[in-house]
Amino acid sequence: MGMQRRTVVAGGLALAALPALGQKKYGPGASDKEIRIGNTIPYSGPASAYGIIGRVQAAYFKMVNEQGGIGGRQLNYISLDDGYSPPKTVEMVRKLVEQDEVLFTVSTLGTPSNSAIHKYMNQKKVPHLFVATGASKWNDPKDFPWTMGFNPNxxxxxxxxxxxxxxxxxxxxxxxxxxxxxxxxxxxxxxxxxxxxxxxxxxxxxxxxxxxxxxxxxxxxxxxxxxxxxxxxxxxxxxxxxxxxxxxxxxxxxxxxxxxxxxxxxxxxxxxxxxxxxxxxxxxYFKDPTDPKWANDKPMQEYFAFMKKYLPGEDPMDGTATYGMAVAQLVVQLLKQCGNDLTRENVMKQAASLKFQVPLMLPGVVAETSASDFAPFQTMQxxxxxxxxxxxxxxxxxxx
Structure with missing residues (x-):
């Protein structure tokens, strides 16, 4: 009984993934050894202040890998500079999908850039996840079932x-x-x-x-x-x-x-x-690193320790860095829910059944999605x- 109870508790977060745990299923970009994740972000150009999102995510996934990865698999995060230029985004995303064969993309940044790849990602049936823009059109599961936003609308x-x-x-x-x-x-x-x-x-x-x-x-x-x-x-x-x-x-x-x-x-x-x-x-909707009220908050302390160890040259007071880590935390939760079924279909299915308090979000701001509502965050302060x-x-x- 003790053993059985432990199993239930361990699986509590990933109920949807339990049937998949025994049998391994892989789509492009996934194997026993790795999970390939694609990203484009402006490391240069007029919106280069957002580049820190990519640097934080790369470092966060590196930390996860050092701790053994997810289900024993290493996260291979391939992040390319699109300079906030939609034609460049199209070129980079085609490379990520057709050459690197990523399992999904995450945090592609900007409304114009994501608009340029919106149809392509859905035609190719590649999960286009947690896009770094709050345009209302990312919440359209009927017409664009492979695209999901992150920011409140x-x-x-x-x-x-x-x-x-x-x-x-x-x-x-x-x-x-x-x-x-x-x-x-x-x-x-x-x-x-x-x-x-x-x-x-x-x-x-x-x-x-x-x-x-x-x-x-x-x-x-x-x-x-x-x-x-x-x-x-x-x-x-x-x-x-x-x-x-x-x-x-x-x-x-x-x-x-x-x-x-x-x-x-x-x-x-x-x-x-x-x-x-x-x-x-x-x-x-997420915690502000400059706010002293989070000084004794464990997730915030972990954020500062992470920044100090992995990105000592970056400013931890930059809220954009906190945002990057919050998205990475949600990606880790999503992959845990996927279990051993790492197909693009299951990634999207799990993304559409989230209910998770991301540690760096304000208390009560829960990432919650359903098959008919792809907006993870709707509560604002x-x-x-x-x-x-x-x-x-x-x-x-x-x-x-």
Whole structure:
């Protein structure tokens, strides 16, 4: 009985995988010895601040390998630089799928880049997992059953800010800066939906920029001249830092909402100037390494120890690094659930039946998916920057 009970406890996390434990089944990229995982990320170019995600994941999988791998198999993480250029992403992903024959891809970054490979991955039936973008289209199991997001939905995040503005400043005059692509438009769509009928009157000015633009200074000056007293900043890290700095330098003092994808203290707020970032409002769903309240939190202590040992040259205060490790933790959980059935079909089946508290996520922010809902995270916490760290306010909310 003692033996039997132990087996049940050990298998509790991976019930779905139990039938597969006895018989080994392998798809491309998997064998008794290894599991090949593909990734593209901008290590160069205008979004290179995100490169740390790939470096953290590579180091995390190395640590897992040193501890014996998963089910005795080593994780072979093949990460390529796509420079945040969709044609380059297409070229790199074809190489990962057709030459390297990866079992699945993880954390391919950017809405435009993932849009460029969306159909291809689904035609090839390769799991296109935990993509590093919150566009709403990654949650479409009916038409794209091989693609799954990670970040909370951009439209939902936009709605969260809109609701906060309606509650706290119902007569706001709002200016919006957004990246002129699917990522920027997705945030804007959710934001306008959240404002509802009043939205058209409340938004007094919008401006766009291209990722190839050297600066967004002129856009900020234009937005200030609209008389807006609220600013929604929908930008990637390089442009977010520029915008925060420029808003302060020209003496504009709007209530400043910053999208979560650029809320890293290390890679955005520090370069912009911490003093210039005071009062920014954003959203969180994973723990912030700059927040002293996590000082005695075991998962956070493990994160700092990991960064010190495996990536001593990187800034552990960069929230983008925390994000990279959180995704890697979910990948490890997914592979444990797969057991010995390492086919692409089973990887996708297990990805669509997750219920797991990722250690680096805020308490209560659980990765949960089903065959009809591919959005792992839907709970968000509003936060405000106090000059040192992000402080939560209000209750965590699920916004759909």
């Amino acid at each position: 951009y439209q939902s995040e936009g709605k969260l800010y809109a609701q906060d503005i309606l509650r706290s400043r119902p007569n706001a005059k709002i200016a919006v800066l957004y990246q002129n692509d699917d990522y920027g438009k997705d945030y804007l769509k959710g934001f306008m939906e959240g404002l509802g009928e009043k939205g058209k009157a409340m938004v007094v000015k919008t401006a766009t920029y291209e990722v190839t633009d050297p600066t967004i200074d002129s856009q900020i000056v234009t937005l200030q001249s609209s008389g807006a007293d609220v600013f929604f900043n929908i930008t990637t890290p390089k442009f977010a830092a520029q915008a925060i700095r420029k808003v302060a330098d020209i003496g504009w003092k709007p209530v400043h909402y910053l999208n979560q994808v650029s809320s890293s203290v290390g890679s955005v707020l520090k370069p912009a100037g911490l003093d210039k970032s005071v009062g920014l409002i954003s959203m969180q 509003l936060v405000k920057f106090d000059g040192k760290t992000w402080q939560g306010f209000g209750e965590p909310m699920a916004v759909r």
